[in-house]
Structure formats: structure tokens, C-alpha cells
Amino acid sequence: MDIICSRKPGLSNAWYEAAQYLDEVYEAEYRGWKSTTQLVAPTRMVLLYERHDHEMCEDVQERANIIGGSGTHEILKMAAEHYGHKLCEQRFTIPFSEREIGIKADRVDPIPNTEPLEFKLIEFKECKTWAIILGEKEDWIWQCRIQAYALRQIGINVTQAQVDALIKDWSISNLEKAQREHKDYPEHQILDIHIDLGSDSEVEEYLSSRIQLLLENETVPDDELPECTPKERWMRDECFKIWKRGKTDKASVATVKDENGRRVPMTTRQMAEDAMEEKGYSTADYEIRYHPGQCTRCKHYCTARTFCNQYLASQKEGF
Ligand code: SF4
Numbered sequence: 471m472d473i474i475c476s477r478k479p480g481l482s483n484a485w486y487e488a489a490q491y492l493d494e495v496y497e498a499e500y501r502g503w504k505s506t507t508q509l510v511a512p513t514r515m516v517l518l519y520e521r522h523d524h525e526m527c528e529d530v531q532e533r534a535n536i537i538g539g540s541g542t543h544e545i546l547k548m549a550a551e552h553y554g555h556k557l558c559e560q561r562f563t564i565p566f567s568e569r570e571i572g573i574k575a576d577r578v579d580p581i582p583n584t585e586p587l588e589f590k591l592i593e594f595k596e597c598k599t600w601a602i603i604l605g606e607k608e609d610w611i612w613q614c615r616i617q618a619y620a621l622r623q624i625g626i627n628v629t630q631a632q633v634d635a636l637i638k639d640w641s642i643s644n645l646e647k648a649q650r651e652h653k654d655y656p657e658h659q660i661l662d663i664h665i666d667l668g669s670d671s672e673v674e675e676y677l678s679s680r681i682q683l684l685l686e687n688e689t690v691p692d693d694e695l696p697e698c699t700p701k702e703r704w705m706r707d708e709c710f711k712i713w714k715r716g717k718t719d720k721a722s723v724a725t726v727k728d729e730n731g732r733r734v735p736m737t738t739r740q741m742a743e744d745a746m747e748e749k750g751y752s753t754a755d756y757e758i759r760y761h762p763g764q765c766t767r768c769k770h771y772c773t774a775r776t777f778c779n780q781y782l783a784s785q786k787e788g789f
Contacts, residue, residue: 502563502572518774703765709735710742
């Protein structure tokens, strides 16, 4: 993708060049027909990016996260090289269904005491706390599965995988607060998350279906592309939260535990009223506020939104 970057007056050229460099050089190698990232992303998003990349314009400020993430990757790679780990940032392509799939595996470590030698894939990710608490990691799982599968195709027998996730907005004060209030909060800023690699046939089936979807839609007009699902749009439904009266920065209660112990948003006023009662909060000090739903990916992480009729239509409905 070659997105044109803009910058506000005053910002140094260094950031502008870093953003351009990332698009034009750093990420451009070994992309193949489609990269792993593209294969796990929504079809509509991938095709809109490809069709309109030269018309898209993003401010450098919007690329700050990507620049930061690439910096983290780079230092991890330099450290791996320094300490003699040869299999880091492995970039290659594999043929699949007459297409070349671009692979970039962050790090592959030999598993001690295995004969014949087995390997563990380690993927580095950056995310926000909510992504960990809500457990939205399906694309991470498939990325790891495809990469492990591809590595096996070139003779590196990957049998285990984990994502090392750096939580960008983690803070010790938020952890202590969550502990005081008995709320879920990741205990550490860097988490290692085990990934189940599935079987080769599962990965092949998944790859075939993703490739098929992209091919079927290659000539479909923009406005008729298959719609992104609420999950793909990282849709946060309308919900209710409990706020301390007068506070504007952070709700006191945003989620409750369901019967399986998973944190879920309060989608009805009744759920919020029950939570108020359970916590013994009085209406003199606390209030329930309504939060309209929003599509986090569309709004903040998908530059294709300018060309996406699905997003433009949902904007009119207030999402
Ligand atoms: S703006 Fe939203 S709906 Fe449109 S392609 Fe991007 S993620 Fe999908």
C-alpha cells in the first residue's frame, strides 16, 4: 500500500519520512500476491485499500502507532540478531492455490530437547487493554497458524506458537485501581498468549476460503463488495455504563461478568441497574449513562473509510 501522508505545519520532516518509508520500503518486500495480514483482514477493506491506495491520505499523526510498533519490532529483531538467533523477521513467499502468499514471521526459536528439532513461532503484537480483556484475537490466531504452516512448508517444523502482546495503554496505577475494585486488568504490560496451531488441513481450508473470497470479488464494484461483519469492524455495541456523578474521563463500571465469567458490556439499562445495586452505589453519587455503539476499526484504523459506502451509510445512522 502506498498511502500518501500529510503533516500539520510544524511537525518535523523526520516523522513524515518515517511514515513514507514504512509504506514504500519497509513493508513492501515479500508481499507476494497477498500478505498474511491481508488474508486475515476483511475482504472489503483489503480490496478498497488496493484500489484506492494512491488516493488515500492519512496524517502522519494517524500513523504514529504503526511507526511505534515498527520501532518495537526493529529493536526486538536487532536484539535477536545480536544474541545469535538466526530466525527472526523471516520474510518469504509460499505458493498456494496458484498464488504467492507473503509471510513475515517475527521470530522462530528452536524448542530444546526435541528430536527431530521442533520450533516455536513468536509473534510480536501491540494492542490496547480492551483488546486483551475482551479477548478479540481471532486474526492473531489465523496469522500464527498460516505462518507456522508456511514455515513447515519450507522445512522449519513449527509445532508451537505464542503472541507476545505489548499493551500500549497499560499502567501500574490502572492495575492497582483494578485490583482494589476487583476488576479484570492484565497483570503485566507484556503478555505471552499461547496460540493453538490447529491442523494443516484446517489452515489449508481457511486459506482456500479467504483466497476464493478475494478472487470472487476482484471485479465487484466498490459499493457491492461483501459487507464487513460487526466483528470485523470491531463494533462496540450501544451500551450503558455507570459513572460517578460529575466525572467525565472514565466510567466507574463499564462491563460485568457473564455466567461464564467473561467480561461483557452492559447492553441494557437493567444490567446497569443490577450492577448499581450489587455494588451498593447510590443514585445520589452515581448515574447510568447511555453510550451509542461505534465501529472502532472503521473510525480509527481503516483508511478505506472514505471510499466505503458501508461506513458512510452507518455514519448517517450515528455509528
Ligand atoms: S471502513 Fe469499516 S466497513 Fe468499511 S472497509 Fe473499513 S472496516 Fe470495513
